[in-house]
Amino acid sequence: MRTLYQFPLSHYCEKARWLLDHKELDYAAKNLIPGLHRPLARFKTSKNTLPMLHDGKNWIADSTEIAFYLDGIYPEQPYLRRExxxxxxxxxxxxxxxxxxxxxxxxxxxxxxxxxxxxxxxxxxxxxxxxxxxxxxxxxxxxxxxxxxxxxxxxxxxxxxxxxxxxxxxxxxxxxxxxxxxxxxxxxxxxxxxxxxxxxxxxxxxxxxxxxxxxxxxxxxxxxxxxxxxxxxxxxxxxxxxxxxxxxxxxxx
Ligand SMILES: N[C@@H](CCC(=O)N[C@@H](CS)C(=O)NCC(=O)O)C(=O)O
The missing domain is CATH 1.20.1050 (Glutathione S-transferase Yfyf (Class Pi); Chain A, domain 2)
Structure with missing residues (x-):
């Protein structure tokens, strides 16, 4: 199962949820505790912030990186045009x-x-x-x-x-x-x-x-x-x- 690690109130996490919803990809939105999220985030992505996506073997942090990753792997309903x-x-x-x-x-x-x-x-x-x-x-x-x-x-x-x-x-x-x-x-x-x-x-x-x-x-x-x-x-x-x-x-x- 795909997992989006998030803080519910974060608007960057809202952006990531929307990206996943736009492509109709299944995922669970899992909350992490602010502050305590850092060891996992750092270990998996070398970054400190959420959202962080776990998809198969891949861990991606940063909402823009998540967009590029998802468009690369799941090209339907693209976020970016080719032109x-x-x-x-x-x-x-x-x-x-x-x-x-x-x-x-x-x-x-x-x-x-x-x-x-x-x-x-x-x-x-x-x-x-x-x-x-x-x-x-x-x-x-x-x-x-x-x-x-x-x-x-x-x-x-x-x-x-x-x-x-x-x-x-x-x-x-x-x-x-x-x-x-x-x-x-x-x-x-x-x-x-x-x-x-x-x-x-x-x-x-x-x-x-x-x-x-x-x-x-x-x-x-x-x-x-x-x-x-x-x-x-x-x-x-x-x-x-x-x-x-x-x-x-x-x-x-
Ligand atoms: N550039 C990042 C920014 C994400 C961001 O600022 N996340 C905040 C929550 S809104 C965060 O994780 N803060 C916790 C921290 O810095 O430890 C993105 O687009 O995902």
Whole structure:
């Protein structure tokens, strides 16, 4: 069985789930404990981060590497077109999306780390973290702050970078006709941009969906609305609604 090692709340892991779902490949999404994931990840891939895919004898870390690997081995429903200009455009957009992911994470955590729902999802419903909740909660919170630099000044700089990156993507979207980012069908660029900006919008069926958006911290609520009034936000929501056919529960096992 194919296994995707993940953190349920990670948008890079959402990108990897989407890549697998797009090709209709069977897999189990297995959660690892933040921090304790590192020995396995390092041993198998020489990297520290999740997502990490185990497929047969192969272990692959990094969502973009996972995309290249899967397209190479399972060519149906390709993420990348053969035409060199489309390929280059998609790879450039995937890199922009990776930067969006970094800044979305830093800016949003500044407001969301103190929200009870965030820690609830991080701890999971059961397992070691839940059993040791009293200790694991503050420990994980501190770890996240340090690892991702969740400090007000840095978060504000991230918000500005985010604005610039989103403008850049939006211009490319409009230049390509407004439906998809590259050519005339869904591909790596769309999956990467939509998954890595999904926490800003909380689409249905994702870890960031909430019952009462009115309860979101004000800066997030305002930014969400600003983006939804623009082609970028409408594009992300439309692609999620029409093209995100999740086959595995993001909560993982
Ligand atoms: N470039 C990587 C980034 C993945 C990433 O940043 N993963 C984070 C979770 S969102 C992680 O594993 N952090 C834990 C760590 O660095 O120890 C990718 O595209 O997969």
């Amino acid at each position: 060199p200009e489309f390929r280059a455009q998609a790879i450039e957009l995937d890199q922009i999306a990776s930067q969006i992911g970094v800044h979305v994470r830093r800016w949003m955590y500044l407001y969301l780390l103190d929200e009870p729902d965030t820690m609830e999802i991080m701890l999971g419903e059961k397992g070691f973290l839940r059993m040791t909740e009293r200790f694991s909660k503050p420990f994980i919170k501190k770890g996240v702050i340090r690892l991702y630099g969740i400090y007000p000044k840095k978060a504000e700089a991230s918000k500005q970078k985010l604005d610039a990156l989103i403008n850049q993507v939006e211009q490319k979207l409009i230049a390509n006709g407004g439906r998809y980012l590259v050519s005339d069908r869904l591909g790596l660029a769309d999956i990467a941009v939509c998954a890595l900006s999904a926490p800003l919008f909380g689409p249905q069926g994702t870890p960031w969906e909430i019952d009462e958006p009115a309860r979101l911290p004000e800066p997030i609520r305002i930014y969400r609305q600003e983006l939804l009034d623009r082609p970028f936000g409408q594009y992300v929501m439309r692609i999620y609604q029409n093209e995100r056919h999740a086959r595995v529960d993001w909560r993982g096992i």
